[in-house]
Amino acid sequence: MPTTATTIDAHAVAFAARANAWFADAARPLPWRAADVSPWAVLVSELMLQQTQVARVQPKWEAWIERWPTPAALASSPPADAVRAWDRLGYPRRALWLHAAATEIVERHGGEVPRDLDALLALKGVGPYTARAVAAFAFGDRHPVVDTNTRRVIARAIEGRASAGAPSPARDLAAMAALLPRDPADARAFNAGAMELGAVVCTARAPQCDGCPVADLCAWRAAGSPPDDAPRVRTQARYEGSDRQARGAVLKSLRDAAPLAVPLDEVLPEWPDPAQRERAIASLISDGLAEASDGVLALPG
DNA sequence: AAGACGTGGCT
DNA sequence: TAGCCAAGTCT
Numbered sequence: 001m002p003t004t005a006t007t008i009d010a011h012a013v014a015f016a017a018r019a020n021a022w023f024a025d026a027a028r029p030l031p032w033r034a035a036d037v038s039p040w041a042v043l044v045s046e047l048m049l050q051q052t053q054v055a056r057v058q059p060k061w062e063a064w065i066e067r068w069p070t071p072a073a074l075a076s077s078p079p080a081d082a083v084r085a086w087d088r089l090g091y092p093r094r095a096l097w098l099h100a101a102a103t104e105i106v107e108r109h110g111g112e113v114p115r116d117l118d119a120l121l122a123l124k125g126v127g128p129y130t131a132r133a134v135a136a137f138a139f140g141d142r143h144p145v146v147d148t149n150t151r152r153v154i155a156r157a158i159e160g161r162a163s164a165g166a167p168s169p170a171r172d173l174a175a176m177a178a179l180l181p182r183d184p185a186d187a188r189a190f191n192a193g194a195m196e197l198g199a200v201v202c203t204a205r206a207p208q209c210d211g212c213p214v215a216d217l218c219a220w221r222a223a224g225s226p227p228d229d230a231p232r233v234r235t236q237a238r239y240e241g242s243d244r245q246a247r248g249a250v251l252k253s254l255r256d257a258a259p260l261a262v263p264l265d266e267v268l269p270e271w272p273d274p275a276q277r278e279r280a281i282a283s284l285i286s287d288g289l290a291e292a293s294d295g296v297l298a299l300p301g
Numbered sequence: 302a303a304g305a306c307g308t309g310g311c312t
Numbered sequence: 313t314a315g316c317c318a319a320g321t322c323t
Binding site: 045046047048049050051052053054056057090091093094097124125126127128129130133145147148149150167195198199203204205235236238 | 315316317318319320321322
C-alpha cells in the first residue's frame with residue numbers, strides 16, 4: 001500500500017509543519033523551556049507537571065530550582081524538606097520520587113541526569129511520558145512524547161474522534177511516531193507544539209477551533225465535529241470525604257508543624273471519621289510520607 | 302491491571 | 313455549582 005503510505009506521510013508532514021509554525025510564534029514563554037535550563041530543571045518540571053496544570057507548577061518550580069539547582073543539592077537534604085517545599089502541589093509522593101531520583105542520579109550517574117531512555121525509566125516517578133519528555137526536551141533526542149494533550153490532538157485532528165480512547169502506550173507512541181518530523185529539532189518542536197496545542201487550543205471542554213492553526217487539516221472538523229460517543233474512560237472518585245482528602249489534611253498538619261513532630265493524638269483530633277483518620281496515617285507511613293516513633297508523627301527525616 | 306493517588310482551575 | 317479535568321505513575 002505505497003499509495004496510502006505516501007498520502008498519510010504527506011499529510012503528516014503538512015500537519016507537523018503547520019503545528020510547528022504556530023508553536024514558533026505562539027508558544028507560552030514557560031521558564032523550563034528556556035535554552036539554558038539544565039536537564040535536572042527539565043526533569044523537575046516534568047515531575048511537577050504530572051496531572052498538574054502549568055499555572056500551579058510555575059512558582060513551585062522556580063523556588064525548587066533556586067533551592068536545589070542540582071540533583072546533588074536535593075539529595076543532600078532530608079526528604080522532609082522536599083515534601084515541605086512541595087506544599088500543596090498535589091500527589092506529594094512525587095516529592096519523594098524526585099528526592100529518590102536525585103539520590104539515584106548522584107549514586108549511579110555521577111550527579112548528571114541520564115540521557116538514555118532506559119536509565120531515565122529506571123528513576124522513581126519517571127514513566128513512559130516523563131522519560132521521553134526529558135530525553136526530547138532536555139537533550140534534543142528524537143523520541144515521540146505523548147501526554148494527554150497530544151492524545152487528544154491526535155484523536156481529533158488525525159482520527160476524527162471527539163476524544164482519545166483508553167491510553168495504550170504502545171499504540172499512542174506509534175501514532176505520534178508516525179507524525180514526528182525526521183529532523184530532531186523539528187521533532188522536538190512538534191512534541192512540544194502538539195502538547196501546547198492541546199493545552200491552549202484543542203482543549204477537552206471548549207476547543208477553540210476558530211484560530212486553530214490546523215483547523216483546515218482536522219479530521220474531526222471535517223467530519224462535522226461529531227460529539228463524543230465513547231463512554232468516559234475513568235470516572236474520578238469524589239474527593240470530598242475521601243481517604244485522599246484525609247491524607248492531604250494529615251500531611252498538611254505535619255508540614256505546618258515541621259520541623260517539629262506531632263503527638264499522634266493531636267493529629268486532626270476533630271476529624272469526623274476516626275477510622276478514616278487512622279487509615280490516612282497508616283497509609284502515609286506505608287508510603288514513606290510520614291514516620292511514627294514514640295507516639296509522634298513527622299515528615300520523613 | 303484496575304484503582305489509588307491531591308489539589309485547584311474551569312465551565 | 314457540581315462535576316469534569318489536569319504535561320502520569322505505581323502497585
